[in-house]
Structure formats: C-alpha cells, structure tokens
Amino acid sequence: MFQQHIGKRSKKVKNIVERGAIKKFAEAIGDMHPIFVDEETGRNSRYNRNIAPPTFPRVFDYGTIEGLNLPNKGLIHGEQTYHYERPLLVGEEIICYSEVKNYFEKKGTHGEMGFLVLESFGEDEMGKVVFTSTQTVIITEAVRKVLIG
Amino acid sequence: MIAIEKLHIGDELEDIQLEPVNRLNLIKYAGASGDYNPIHTIDSEAAKAGLPGIIAHGMWTMGNLAKLFSSYYQEGFIQDYTIRFKGMVFLNDVITLKAELTEKNGSISRFEVKAVNQNGNEVIKGDVFFNTYYD
Numbered sequence: 001m002f003q004q005h006i007g008k009r010s011k012k013v014k015n016i017v018e019r020g021a022i023k024k025f026a027e028a029i030g031d032m033h034p035i036f037v038d039e040e041t042g043r044n045s046r047y048n049r050n051i052a053p054p055t056f057p058r059v060f061d062y063g064t065i066e067g068l069n070l071p072n073k074g075l076i077h078g079e080q081t082y083h084y085e086r087p088l089l090v091g092e093e094i095i096c097y098s099e100v101k102n103y104f105e106k107k108g109t110h111g112e113m114g115f116l117v118l119e120s121f122g123e124d125e126m127g128k129v130v131f132t133s134t135q136t137v138i139i140t141e142a143v144r145k146v147l148i149g
Numbered sequence: 150m151i152a153i154e155k156l157h158i159g160d161e162l163e164d165i166q167l168e169p170v171n172r173l174n175l176i177k178y179a180g181a182s183g184d185y186n187p188i189h190t191i192d193s194e195a196a197k198a199g200l201p202g203i204i205a206h207g208m209w210t211m212g213n214l215a216k217l218f219s220s221y222y223q224e225g226f227i228q229d230y231t232i233r234f235k236g237m238v239f240l241n242d243v244i245t246l247k248a249e250l251t252e253k254n255g256s257i258s259r260f261e262v263k264a265v266n267q268n269g270n271e272v273i274k275g276d277v278f279f280n281t282y283y284d
Contacts (some may be wrong), residue, residue, distance in 0.1 A: 024180070024181040025182065027177065027181070028174075028177040028178040028180070028182065028209070029181075029209065029215075029216065030167065030174075030213055030216065031212070031213070031215070033219040035219065046223055046282070047222075051222065053215060054215045054218075054227045054230050055208060055211055055212040055230075058182045058183075058184070058212075059181065059183060073186070073188075076234075077208070077234055078233070078234060079232065079234065080207070080208065080211060080231070080234070081229070081231040081232070082229065083228065083229050084227060084228055084229075087222075087226045
C-alpha cells in the first residue's frame with residue numbers, strides 16, 4: 001500500500017537547536033542535567049557549550065514527503081534508532097529531511113500488518129551528516145482497511 | 150561514578166527508578182516534542198482507541214532511558230541508540246531504567262538498555278553504543 005513511496009524524500013528544512021527547546025525537552029524527559037541546560041557547565045565541557053539529549057531530534061521539522069498520507073491515529077511506533085557522529089550543540093543550525101526507506105507487510109496475530117520505515121537525516125551547514133534516525137511505524141489491519149476504503 | 154572505560158562486561162550502571170507516571174509528564178512531553186496524538190493525554194481518545202487508559206509516548210520512555218548516560222558527557226557520547234517498543238506504559242506505572250555492559254570493542258562500549266515496569270515487564274528494550282573519546 002505504501003510501496004510506491006519507497007525512496008521518496010522530503011524537501012530539506014532548516015532547524016535551529018534552540019536553547020529554550022532543549023530546556024523544555026530535557027524537563028519533559030526528566031533529565032535536567034547541567035550539560036543540557038547550564039551555560040557554565042557547557043562552557044567548561046569539551047564541547048564548549050551545551051549539548052542536546054540524544055532523542056531531541058524528535059522536535060525537528062523534517063518537511064513533508066509528497067503523497068505520503070499517514071493517518072494520525074491507529075499507528076504503532078515499533079522501533080526507533082539514532083546514530084550520531086557527535087552530539088548536537090546548542091545554537092547550531094541543522095538541515096533536516098526524511099525518506100521512506102522501506103515498506104513491507106507481514107501476517108501477525110492481529111491480522112495483516114504494514115511496516116513503514118522512515119529514515120531521517122540531520123546535516124550541518126557544510127552538508128555533513130550529524131545524525132540519522134530510523135522510525136518503524138506499524139500500521140494495523142484496522143487502519144489499513146480505512147485507508148484502502 | 151565509575152568511568153565507562155573501567156567497567157567490565159556484565160557490570161551495570163546504577164538503576165534509576167522514576168516517579169509514578171502522571172498525566173502532566175505526558176502533557177509536557179506532548180508540548181516539548183510536538184506529538185499531540187491524543188491517546189497520550191485525553192482519556193476519551195484512549196478509550197476510543199480501545200485502550201484501558203492513556204499511554205505514555207514510547208519516545209517519552211526512550212528519552213528517559215537515555216539519562217542513564219547523561220553524566221558521562223566528558224568521557225564520550227551515545228553513538229547509536231536503538232529501541233524496540235515492547236509494552237505500553239500507563240498512568241501510575243513505576244518505571245525502572247537499566248543498562249548493562251554487554252560488549253567492548255575499541256572505543257565502543259555496548260550496553261543492553263531497558264525500561265521495566267512495576268511488574269517486571271520490559272516496556273522498551275534495546276542497545277546503546279557509547280563511544281569513548283581518546284584525545
């Protein structure tokens with residue numbers, strides 16, 4: 001059902017690793033470690049500034065993949081991965097986009113299920129990849145029926 | 150705190166037990182992450198989805214789990230972090246975060262990481278590959 005989208009990419013979107021957003025995110029995951037939020041700790045660290053928690057890229061805008069219409073209900077987040085070349089630094093600009101990496105279907109205990117793998121990228125201003133992430137979304141039979149109509 | 154470099158296979162980082170999950174935790178995560186799927190915050194929407202109550206965002210639990218490594222920022226960084234979402238987290242659940250060193254290869258220390266609930270069930274599980282700086 002989503003096979004025809006494999007390989008499609010979103011347009012690149014410029015994001016800023018904002019100090020305020022990091023603080024809000026760190027608080028939301030109960031991790032107000034000073035390396036994320038205290039300027040002096042950041043300055044005295046090997047990074048010379050604050051860094052972002054590893055799951056922070058959840059907040060970035062990755063743009064939209066044309067034609068990929070995912071329902072906002074009934075999806076199950078199955079797996080998530082992050083790969084970093086280095087931690088994200090407060091204040092830096094990150095260019096983000098995502099791509100439909102794969103789609104396949106499997107018979108499970110809850111009927112036929114679809115597995116959609118989205119890969120996301122974050123690049124620095126020089127175009128060098130800082131992080132990649134993959135997200136596997138499980139689309140249940142009930143939702144697939146609605147989509148097929 | 151013992152340096153990650155000094156740990157042996159089978160050693161564990163100190164567990165962290167979270168406060169019982171409350172609605173405000175999930176409202177804050179929705180706001181901070183931009184994930185406003187209502188099954189995480191609104192009872193009637195969770196019920197419509199066939200759930201016995203609102204459930205935590207999987208990414209909330211994954212975000213929490215990474216804090217086992219926050220204090221090691223001078224020694225290295227999380228290079229890879231992979232998670233499978235295995236079970237749901239409900240309000241008032243008491244989640245414990247765990248990490249055990251399973252493999253060492255050059256600068257990379259591999260940890261099996263998981264979050265377990267008060268019944269001992271794994272709700273998320275995966276691996277952290279921690280890359281130690283040598284400079």
